[in-house]
Amino acid sequence: MCNLYSNTMAKEAMRQLFAVDAAHDALGNAEPLSAIFPKGMAPIVGVNDDGARWLRTAHWGFVMPQVSKRTGKPIQPKAVNNARDDKLRMSGFWRNSFEERRCLIPATSFCEAKGRNPATYVWFGVTGDGARPPFALAGVWRAYTGNYGGGELREMMTSSMVTSTPNELVRETHPDRMPVILDPADYEQWLMGTPDEAFALLKPFPSERMVIHQSGEDMKSDRGGLRTAE
Known part of the structure; x- marks a missing residue:
């Protein structure tokens, strides 16, 4: 699993890397993020019905409503x-989102924690040019409308990243799961291919x-980013 990642790419770099026309960039004044936590807002790449790619900001995590076991009233x-x-x-x-609403999650690193009290935070990335070569994680998305925190009614896009079995490098830190990193040659297949x-x-x-x-210990941010999303 993954509960922390970074995306320190400028939005112009994301548009170029993921072939998104400026007209379909809805990020606004997006800034590089050195630490993105669950419930944080971060960019994702999806496609319109005509196949054109877009960039939008999404809440990291599909929203699952909960009620208090004590009072029966909605809680966060x-x-x-x-x-x-x-x-x-x-x-x-997950099924409908996987079949109909797949996305790319731009990233420059992701983190897995090993041990407890204190935990060691290990930040993984891909090889390539530069200090933090960019990549994309396989994701799914869906819209959410409903109460969110303090009874506030919200409309927002939500996303979740797909995890699979770990490779040899990640397994030493997290023996069960790792996020799926997609090869750039496979972006189109993930976004537009059949479910199979x-x-x-x-x-x-x-x-x-x-x-x-x-x-290292207490490394809840990847160096080089400007702010966090939590």
Whole structure:
């Protein structure tokens, strides 16, 4: 699973990398994010009905309404920010989004914590040019309208990243899951392919194409970013 990642790309770089026309960029004054936590707002890339790609800001986590066991009244909803690959086609919570609303989640690193009290935070990325080469995680999205925190009615886009079994590099830190990193050649297939074609992409990214950017205690932010989303 993943509960923390970063995206320190400028939005102009995201438009270029993910082939998004400026007319379909709805990010506004988006800034680089060195730490994105569940319930944070961060960019995602999706497609219109005509296949044109867009960039929008989404709440990280599908909203799951909850009620108090003591009072029976609504409480702060839960944000379900990871979608297991083995649940995408079986669970009604994920199925429609996987079949109809897949997205790319731009990132420059993701973090897994190892141990407790204190935990060691390990930040993973991909090989390439520059200090933090950009990449995309497989994601799904859906719209949410309803009460959110303090009874406030909100309309927003929500997203969740897909996880699969870890490769050799990540397994040393998290033995069960890792987010699915997509090869750039597979972006179109993930966004526009059939469910079968998209599902075929859900596999561990090659460990030889990944690096550990930093590791240590209390590293809840990847160096180089300007702010956090939590």
